[in-house]
Amino acid sequence: MKLLSLTANKPSFHEIIFKDGVNIIVGKQASNINENDGNTYNGVGKSLVIHLLHFCLGSNKIDDFEAKLPGWVFTLKFSIDGKEYLASRSTDKQNKIKYSENSEPLPLSKFREEMMKLCFNIEVSPNYMTWNTLFPRFARRSRASYISFDTFVNKEQDYSKLLNNGFLLGLDKTLIVEKQELRKKQSAITNTEKAIKKDPFFKQYFLGKSDAEFDSFELKHKILELQNKIDEFKVSSNYHDLEKELSEIRFSKKQKENERSLIKSNINNIEKSLEKEINISSEQLFEVYNSAKIELPNVVKNNITNVLSFHNELIKNRNLRLNEELIKNEGYLNDIDIEISSLGDKMDQLYYYLGSHGALDEYQVINNQLSLLKQKRDKIDDYQDILKTYQNTSRDIKTEYIEQEKITEKYLEDSKEFIDSLKSTFYNLSKEFYDKKTGGLIINNNSGENQLRFNINAKIDDDSSDGVNEVKMFCFDVLLLLSKVSNIQFLFHDSRLFSNMDPRQRKIVFEEMDKLSREHDVQYICSLNEDAIQSIEILTEEKEFKNLIEKNIRLELTDESAESKLLGIQVDINLEKK
Template sequence: MKLISLTSNMPSFHSVIFKEGVNIILGKQASPTKGNDGNTYNGVGKSFTIHLIHFCLGSNKIGSFESSLSNWSFTLKFSIDGKVYTSTRHADEQNNLIFCGEKIPLKTFRAKLLSLCFNIEETPNYMTWNTLFSRFARRYRSSYINFDTFVPKETDYSKLLNNAYLLGIDYDLIIKKRNLRDKQDSANKTEKAIKKDPVFKQYYLGKHDADIDVTELNYKINQLQSELNSFKVSSNYHELEKEANDKSFSKKKLENKRSLINSNIKNITISLNQSIDVNSDQLLNVYKTANVEIPDMIKERIDNVMDFHNELLKSREIRLKKELQKNNIHLSSIENQIKELGEEMDRLLSYLNSHGALEEYLALTEQLSSLEHEKNRINDYKKILKTYQETRLDIKADFISQDKESDTYLEEQSDYLDRLKESFRSLSKRFYPKKSSGLIIKNNLGENLLRFNIDARIEDDSSDGVNEVKIFCFDLLILLSKVSNMRFLIHDSRLLANMDPRQREILFRLMNEYTETKEFQYICTVNEDTLQSIEPLMKKNDYEEIIEKNIVLELNDDSPESKLLGVQVDVDLEGNNKK
């Protein structure tokens, strides 16, 4: 991909016509002491140019465009492998773009560019069109802090994945380790949750402790099983049980009758044994004792009465003996009945004792099932924990296996990797011949997220300007790797701000050489004072060829008309990285 032009539907906009080789967008200030932070709040629109290129090439939505640039649209013309494409995006409708005359969703547009520029139809997580394209056009202030920071808040994994891909390093190994690490984290989190989750533990363990042996449960289960094995089910258990109860009731009634009869016999026997004989002489003696005279006629009547009384006594004795005989016969009958009922009850109770009802059998079966279920849940809980323990061990083994696989890869690709390292070292030596520098690509062993450690170093890279040189060298290394169809590199004036004038001069010379020999484009925004610092270091002809002839646009802050948009518009570019 090379850029051809950036235009707008608004006539006040200063179009940018890109050319082969170096392209300089120059920012001038009417008051040189006035600060320029590259933002459209205070600047002339140099950095805005880079944001608009991103905007036309499918960046995330820029919210401030809707309020500040209503009715504006921007068109970027570019070529890929010699074929020309156009992309138009409206500030009011950012979810769609017009790609070569066809309106398509933003997602579709990004997919097309992925295929055209990177020859891939689908990228893994953390590697997208925007993350890949940002490696060729650093856009934000934060992008100029570290060599491997291109997107705000980008994770270390995303940095490694995108950088490794563009450097031609096997990114499948990176993804494999990430997946393994995710698997490990998921297993660890799940295992901890299982151990701590009270609901989960209550379901599987109840009141049991998984660390306590289930011997007691096994003992109870064996007892119940033995009881069930010897259990005999009676189909008419309840009928027999009712019959036994009825016979028991009948027996008690008979026993009560027997008690009454025995009482009657006892009373009759007592009555028979009592003597109640009274004669007439005894009666007369009573009267004599009382000095009472009894006439002969009365004496005759007393004799008659006594005779009648004696007859009554005889009749009474006969009746009592008959009653006694009757009670004895009845008693014998009742005792026989009681004996028969007792024998029948013994038989029934013996049967009932050796048999049980179906529901009793089912209750025992249910109790056994409940105990076995408790035991199985405890065993299942232990199996689950054991599975995660085995998974942890398997993952550890996989980490070791992948470490070995990556070591083998680095050995097999040592020639290519050495060329990468040498390219970075050669670039940095152009700036600092006496400083040690290098690109480090190492296998990151152990149970962690990142497969490789990729680090770019230049001695004293914490010093002003050295870090910016390292950023430039790393970006150029990605471009020179030619893993993609990207054939341009864009830098903002922030990259040059802290550099020594000598390093600035070397940078432009270097890019002039590479754009001629490698057919690249280099696009940069530059402040006027930066070029003024370079001019004394170059011969006049060199300065004209490398700098002056490559200025494709000049922007001034003397009036709104001289700025990029041609009107005064304040657009917040740094605070609206919305998806």
């Protein structure tokens, strides 16, 4: 891709015609007020050119264009392999870009797809590599893109930097993508580990406080026992009625047993009473008196005889009564034994029935217990499956890291000649600026468990000092251009690149790009303040160099009036606003 022209539908706009070789857009200031180089571009408009280039070629929507330039249409003409194209975009309808004179405008996404094919020969690109990440590497636009040699897009992630820069250098992007994909797998498995540690149930097993295999084995046996119990369970519809009947019979039997104890006690007392012999004869009594040598009168003897006779009659009658009571209680005992035996038989029958049957709610309780045990077993099984997958995947990832390391080392060894040529190009460019400073490009394998496949680093001694960092940026950008991985044949720099360079470094930039543009058929486009040109002219008296600058100035813009600025009108546009 070479740039041909930048135009607008408003006659006040200053058309820019680009040519092969060096193209310079100069900003002059008639007044002593310096151009504001902050967030608002209210100078002559030279920095606006690079933003218009991006706008025509599919950048994101620019709100200030819609608000402050209504009705404007900007058109960029360019060529690829000798064929001319155009990109025409309205500030009012920024979601579409006209792709050719006779075609309907394309949606922004479709236009970018077409540009990816035309400029980078890419039909389907990996994540983090798009038109809006690749194209800015040939036209640094924002202030942030002039801070570091490998940063071209605001807030670009390290992986995106590596992927886009590596691709344009000609490195194998598959190796870059594969390591990032592997890192994503590792991050996912790390998240799995975190989730396991957070789950209270899984945590006890993961941290070794409980043994999942042991618990699973025990649960399986408990589940089998409950399952067998449920399989053999017989539900009785009147189970609770029978339980009540059994309770009543048990109570009755207990009462009868208490009665039997009382009867037995009575029989025992009667039998003890009958065993006592209390009959006394008159002869026995008189013998007692005789032994005591007491003479009893006949009258007394007769009375004693009568009393004893009466007493013995009472004893006889008492024994008859006790015998009758004994017989009666023995009868009661026999009857109550029969009743107790009958109640016992009924209880045994109910116990047997209730032992082989159960109530519905009891069945449900057992079933619920079984369900809970199964849930716990399933969760342990899930944990074991997750743990197995986690362990296997972790091992596989570590193995794959090692395999990718080997493949990358072999790739670097096989590509040594090609990579050395990249290093030589950067080295030779840096030496044009600083003959006594060490400068070089590092491309090597970035080992370890991370997402970046290669280390790509550009270095020039004292690159933190004024001007050296900008020279390093310039050398790296030229390296991307000369790698010729893409069909883009131009490099565009804003005046920011030159702000910290000393006049000698600025001079070398133009001399190098004049030479390289002829050797490699590329364009170099830049915007430059007039004082930067003047500083170079003061440095050298070479007519040839002065002619190089003067003949390649494509447009001069001044702040003398609104008409002499790029748009031909006075408008303040915030181009750094997100």
